[in-house]
Amino acid sequence: MSDQLANLTKEGDVSIITLDDGKANVFSPSMTANIDALIDEAPRDTGSLLITGRTGMFSGGFDLKIMSSGDLNEINKMVKVGFSLLARIYSYPRPVVCACSGHAIALGAFMLLCSDYRFGADGPITGIKSQSQSFQRDS
Template sequence: MSRNLLEACVDGALVTYRLDGPVATITMDDGKANALSPRMLAELDAALDRAAADGAVVLLTGREGIFSAGFDLKVLAAGGTAMRDLVAAGFTLAERVLGFPAPVVAACGGHAMAMAAFLLACADHRIGARGPYKIATNEVAIGITMPRAAVEICAQRLTPAFRERALVLAEVFPPEEAVAAGFLDRVVDAAELEKTARETALALAGLDRAAHAATKRRVRGPALAALRAAIEADRAELTPAP
């Protein structure tokens, strides 16, 4: 295997990491709905560690037909510290993506629900596949009060006209309308998604990395501070009483 093409994939892994030139492709694939379980989140975080060490632009993607269905519902249903830690880990990962020092491109090849939609929103450039797919923050529809961290992400990344429709009304958006809402930047035919995402990542690799990182900190610093405070407030609220 050439020095500029590396792949990390162990048996049973939920996330694969592939470095090809200046682009690190991080792929979620649990063979099902790409549920954001504790293990999936840990593997995503480790993959971002590798991308940072490699100085790579990140291309984050999922399986054909689904980016991710969001948090693992079994862990959410269990409640207690397991639920608290899962929610904190998910939004901490989103915070990391929002502030990642290199450009992050997301290729959404299908559905992105709940926490997955928030994670998608945090990428620098989001490309969706055209098709009968749903992008939604459906917490209210399934009886969950929207986390403060989710509100902060949407305050920064969604367009004002769609923000309350997404958060308060749990509206479901097809890919084209998700562009207007702010979850995506553009939509392409599914057959072109991988090629378009890689071309976009390669173009962004040409940015001056130091200037990009410093400008991102300057532009998003207040948002990242507000998001961190919201994560801690959510954690405190979800901590079981002794």
């Protein structure tokens, strides 16, 4: 596997971003920066953008190691860049398609919602489970 957490390929006028960190495809700051750079490479005036993950895993959402670290600066940074990425996908000037290749949890599910079209396979879990996590700061 390369140092890239996601890669860009092109088939005709379709730019394809594939998420593959070898694990849960979490939206860490480095994954988000990688995707942002790939979106910069995709043509904005023709074609469409397809976002997918590897077989069995679209994305597990935010990086839970960072989320549970207690480092509020890192958590805030990750959340801001994550939701900035969603805004960028939502406002992309060409059609955005998410091909949900597997589980899509939390931010992964939000990415599906921000795309113009979304497709998924039977079986994988898609959901927003933040309420069931204990991310509240102790008093």
